Amino acid sequence: MTADVADQVVLFSGHMIDAPGRPIERFPARLAPRVAQAIGDELDAIRVGRTDIGLCGAACGSDLLFAVAALERHMTLRIHLPFDERAFIELSVAIGGERWVELYRHVTQSAACIVADDVLGPLPPGADPFTRNNLLMLSEARRIGARAFTFVCVWDGQPGDGPGGTAHLAGAVRAAHGQVRIIDIRALANEPGA
Template sequence: MTADVADRVVLFSGHMIDAPGRPVERFPARLVPRIARAIGDELDVTGAGCADIGLCGAACGSDLLFAVAALERHMTLRIHLPFDETAFIERSVAIGGERWVELYRRVSETATCIVADDVLGPLPPGADPFTRNNLLMLSEARRIGARAFTFVCVWDGQPGDGPGGTEHLASAVRAAHGEVRIIDIRAFADAPRA
């Protein structure tokens, strides 16, 4: 990857839409409009715009909502995939339904797509692709010459369902002394329905 300069880098991670049959709700589909607004509001608070770069994954739910909000603000968007696109769509996008696959396609037409295997080579035995992808995004965020670096996340503050989730990236950003801005999804889940 070449050296970049931006006014601000916004790194993002957040919960996926709940898969059908998830035993405990975390991000039910009914919260999508509220979470989308909250992400947009957070970008507005940070002053994100056309001189800025957004980095995120592209799973159904928070990632794609951030991607849309970043593109609406004319940010340069780079989506990072832990492995090849076909497998990623099947594993992390299609489980939310066709609407999310269509949204992924629209976003990926405008964004730069970075596949971890293309940058880092094949995944070593025993390594987790999502953890590696988080660290790649953080490395890129720190490498970019920017006036400000912010990590925004949609998170319930709890450990994830597996390795390499939002908790992992939030911990890695804190360890690197980055700013962490949390959109606490629990506040939306507990609020009365609109």
């Protein structure tokens, strides 16, 4: 990866759209417009623009909403995938429906895509690809020479459904003494009309 310089680097993680049949709602599709607005508001609050770099995944839901908001604000966007694109789309994008696949295609046309296997080699036996991808993004964020490093996340404050989720990356950023800005999806869900 390149040794870049940016005014600020924004690392992002957030919940996926709830898969069909999820027993307890976390990010129902009806909240997507509110989450998109909240992400945009966070980016505006930290005054991102052309001299800034955004790093994120590309799962349906928060990741892709961040990617759109970053591109709308003319940030340089780098999307990190834990494994090959075809498998990633099937596992982490298409479950949200065709709209999310189209959005994935749209944002990846304007962003650099980094596949963890291409940077780090094959996944070691027993390792989790999502955890490894989180740590790769954090490593890149810290390596970029920037005035500020901020982690923005859409999170319910709870442990994830599996390894390598938003909770993991929030903990890793805190351990590295990074600034964490949480968009509380529970608060968005409790707003009138949600």
